[in-house]
């Protein structure tokens with residue numbers, strides 16, 4: 321296991337952090353996963369009030385295993401609240417559930433919209449209350465997690481009120497590369513959310529992707545892409561059972577720059593996009609937005625890119641089904657909402673027939689048809 325400085329917090333975190341939202345079956349399950357992670361060198365354990373019993377089970381596991389408090393780092397996350405008093409109360413409950421008198425890190429869980437950010441900053445809002453709690457010693461470092469758009473994340477990062485950011489960024493989703501760069505400039509710790517599942521369901525890759533990533537597995541290639549980047553401090557690793565940790569622990573020492581072979585895999589994957597998508601490739605520039613029907617055009621076409629270029633149709637279906645079902649955690653409407661108004665067309669530098677591609681994506685990603693897709 322390698323360790324990296326978590327930005328200005330100065331905490332020496334393991335490059336993998338144990339996320340505890342999947343090990344909730346029982347305290348025994350949590351103990352087994354925490355023990356395996358700690359034995360493997362993981363020193364950072366992450367939970368959230370919103371993860372059901374996770375905080376309480378993690379607290380019990382730490383107590384049962386008698387993990388030395390000064391050798392582990394604990395993070396929990398609290399959803400933004402309307403009032404500072406409310407989040408203060410919730411923080412005190414989290415400390416009690418975890419059985420500790422301070423946390424190393426506390427994150428505002430999901431600054432996903434400009435409204436969340438505005439509300440949080442109000443004098444009676446949750447951010448000033450958390451800053452006060454930090455100054456009183458209830459926790460050491462304040463950060464935020466986000467599923468929001470790049471512009472919002474940059475605004476929050478630039479506010480200088482946080483020491484770390486917890487965000488989505490993977491080989492197959494590099495939209496937030498400018499955030500990673502800015503966070504590094506400002507010395508924020510960078511904590512990546514769910515690189516395996518949200519990063520492409522890479523624990524069950526399609527054959528095409530396996531071939532394109534050879535001789536590495538898609539899972540290892542994505543890990544290497546992230547671990548080789550010194551600006552990224554730590555990656556979240558969810559586990560229901562100890563064996564879920566094995567692949568990550570096996571690669572956790574490989575933080576060197578990408579090798580020639582790994583660069584050639586990157587080249588192979590880019591080549592697959594070009595040859596399989598030809599003139600229909602969305603370049604993810606986001607210039608087509610806004611759409612009056614609030615369709616998330618770039619994300620739908622990203623899923624289409626992945627399905628066509630790498631066979632990642634099941635992943636595309638999994639994410640596509642979240643449109644209109646996950647609120648601000650996965651914003652935007654489905655492709656079949658397009659009214660052919662044409663507003664987006666002159667803004668697309670690739671001159672894509674966006675309405676046609678959206679309808680095509682909807683047909684193939686809506687998930688009711690379980691045939692091999694894209695072949696009919």
Ligand code: SF4
Pocket residue numbers: 610611612613614615617657658659660661662663664665674675678
């Ligand atoms: S043509 Fe469709 S996708 Fe484009 S802006 Fe109009 S409704 Fe949105």
Ligand code: SF4
Pocket residue numbers: 601602603604605606607608609617618621667668669670671672674
């Ligand atoms: S403007 Fe065109 S290329 Fe850019 S994200 Fe939108 S659809 Fe894709």
